[in-house]
Amino acid sequence: xxxxxxxxxxxxxxxxxxxxxxxxxxxxxxxxxxxxxxxxxxxxxxxxxxxxxxxxxxxxxxxxxxxxxxxxxxxxxxxxxxxxxxxxxxxxxxxxxxxxxxxxxxxxxxxxxxxxxxxxxxxxxxxxxxxxxxxxxxxxxxxxxxxxxxxxxxxxxxxxxxxxxxxxxxxxxxxxxxxxxxxxxxxxxxxxxxxxxxxxxxxxxxxxxxxxxxxxxxxxxxxxxxxxxxxxxxxxxxxxxxxxxxxxxxxxxxxxxxxxxxxxxxxxxxxxxxxxxxxxxxxxxxxxxxxxxxxxxxxxxxxxxxxxxxxxxxxxxxxxxxxxxxxxxxxxxxxxxxxxxx
Amino acid sequence: xxxxxxxxxxxxxxxxxxxxxxxxxxxxxxxxxxxxxxxxxxxxxxxxxxxxxxxxxxxxxxxxxxxxxxxxxxxxxxxxxxxxxxxxxxxxxxxxxxxxxxxxxxxxxxxxxxxxxxxxxxxxxxxxxxxxxx
Numbered sequence: 423x424x425x426x427x428x429x430x431x432x433x434x435x436x437x438x439x440x441x442x443x444x445x446x447x448x449x450x451x452x453x454x455x456x457x458x459x460x461x462x463x464x465x466x467x468x469x470x471x472x473x474x475x476x477x478x479x480x481x482x483x484x485x486x487x488x489x490x491x492x493x494x495x496x497x498x499x500x501x502x503x504x505x506x507x508x509x510x511x512x513x514x515x516x517x518x519x520x521x522x523x524x525x526x527x528x529x530x531x532x533x534x535x536x537x538x539x540x541x542x543x544x545x546x547x548x549x550x551x552x553x554x555x556x557x558x559x560x561x562x563x564x565x566x567x568x569x570x571x572x573x574x575x576x577x578x579x580x581x582x583x584x585x586x587x588x589x590x591x592x593x594x595x596x597x598x599x600x601x602x603x604x605x606x607x608x609x610x611x612x613x614x615x616x617x618x619x620x621x622x623x624x625x626x627x628x629x630x631x632x633x634x635x636x637x638x639x640x641x642x643x644x645x646x647x648x649x650x651x652x653x654x655x656x657x658x659x660x661x662x663x664x665x666x667x668x669x670x671x672x673x674x675x676x677x678x679x680x681x682x683x684x685x686x687x688x689x690x691x692x693x694x695x696x697x698x699x700x701x702x703x704x705x706x707x708x709x710x711x712x713x714x715x716x717x718x719x720x721x722x723x724x725x726x727x728x729x730x731x732x733x734x735x736x737x738x739x740x741x742x743x744x745x746x747x748x749x750x751x752x753x754x755x756x757x758x759x760x761x762x763x764x
Numbered sequence: 765x766x767x768x769x770x771x772x773x774x775x776x777x778x779x780x781x782x783x784x785x786x787x788x789x790x791x792x793x794x795x796x797x798x799x800x801x802x803x804x805x806x807x808x809x810x811x812x813x814x815x816x817x818x819x820x821x822x823x824x825x826x827x828x829x830x831x832x833x834x835x836x837x838x839x840x841x842x843x844x845x846x847x848x849x850x851x852x853x854x855x856x857x858x859x860x861x862x863x864x865x866x867x868x869x870x871x872x873x874x875x876x877x878x879x880x881x882x883x884x885x886x887x888x889x890x891x892x893x894x895x896x897x898x
Contacts, residue, residue, distance in 0.1 A: 438794065441768075441794045442767055442768070444843060444844065445768070445771065445790075445843075445844060470794070470795050472795040472796045472797075472840070473794055473795040473796065473843055476796075476842045476845075478796065478840070506795070506872075506873045507873055508798060508872035508873050509872065509873065509875060509880075510870065510871075510872035510873070510875060510880075510881075510882030511798050511800060511837045511872045512800055512834070512835075512837050513800055513803065513834050513870070516875075516880060544873050544874075546873055546874075546875055616765045616766055617765075619765070620765050659886065659888070662886075663765050666765070733766070733767065734766045734794075735765065735766050736766070736767065737767045
């Protein structure tokens with residue numbers, strides 16, 4: 423596996439990138455993991471437990487052996503297992519604090535059995551639940567990271583509450599997982615494809631994008647979007663799609679990722695496309711030079727999982743070509759950063 | 765609103781059985797969801813609206829009445845497996861049916877609004893397909 427130079431963040435891939443590949447005939451976990459390795463898209467390997475592992479959160483002993491075998495024989499390094507806290511499991515109520523703890527704890531144990539050093543949960547996991555999970559994380563040697571995904575930003579109240587808890591607990595076993603969806607500079611072309619396919623007028627997509635890019639908090643822009651889209655004749659499902667543009671793409675300044683350190687346990691290299699241009703390859707939606715600078719300045723040496731998500735909107739691009747292009751871009755940017763004295 | 769929407773009902777999804785029409789559906793969500801997440805199954809066959817309470821659903825080899833799914837939080841619908849809707853309409857092998865489905869999946873870890881209600885992720889299908897024999 424090609425690695426970045428020592429002292430830099432390491433690269434990797436999450437199988438979430440292969441969501442469409444997984445559905446193709448003849449595909450199984452071994453073939454997806456094997457292809458990531460064969461294409462040198464490691465060394466880190468992340469997967470979403472509920473996506474890749476049938477029977478999760480209760481894998482059999484035989485399945486655990488089998489999955490460990492697949493990973494070991496690939497030569498990849500398990501980086502993170504994305505798990506879920508399904509608080510809204512049952513209609514009409516949320517899981518209680520005890521149920522939520524148990525729901526996550528069994529998955530942290532599963533991650534340990536599979537050999538993953540980090541798990542990912544969402545912001546619905548409260549600071550109190552995380553604090554209760556801390557002794558288990560410590561005992562198993564598995565970190566628990568809360569993903570900071572659009573529409574969250576560093577200024578969101580739940581993020582501030584988490585940061586307060588992590589500072590107070592002063593532990594390496596709990597932390598954040600920055601996801602680059604929260605700090606985007608442009609709406610991806612793939613979204614335009616999906617809007618066209620959903621019959622949304624290009625002028626409406628353009629209007630939504632102008633509102634998205636205008637100054638101010640995204641949360642405050644929903645009423646204007648809904649009113650103007652309805653006036654232009656958009657159907658309720660189309661308005662839902664337009665609102666998704668606001669929630670899936672955050673506009674935080676990437677420099678502000680620095681404020682999450684030193685509590686960062688893993689990074690999601692979310693992206694929607696790296697394209698060749700006159701100045702070489704670049705990502706129109708995510709400012710990777712800025713992200714690479716912040717991660718190196720902060721002395722981050724964990725994994726960046728390449729997380730291709732354009733598949734949620736379009737199958738126009740080849741996922742393996744995209745992962746290759748992003749890996750090459752990231753390696754070049756990370757290795758070009760001036761060394762930071764530590 | 766993406767490529768998986770087109771795979772919710774596939775070309776070979778319809779099967780005629782002595783009890784009615786089986787419709788094999790596949791999830792448009794990227795991860796396995798617990799069975800209560802099958803929150804909305806609005807199905808119309810040949811223009812006739814099907815009462816969800818008249819449906820049975822087979823997942824993981826178990827057959828449930830639709831209303832039973834809401835309590836089956838310990839069972840999951842895997843990403844690459846079908847859930848088969850057993851629909852009480854008359855059919856026969858080789859017969860064509862127009863199948864319109866609005867599938868609304870309740871996403872249990874994405875809570876929205878001040879009341880923290882799970883996101884409902886919809887997917888619409890409108891296909892005319894031929895039923896195979898059982």
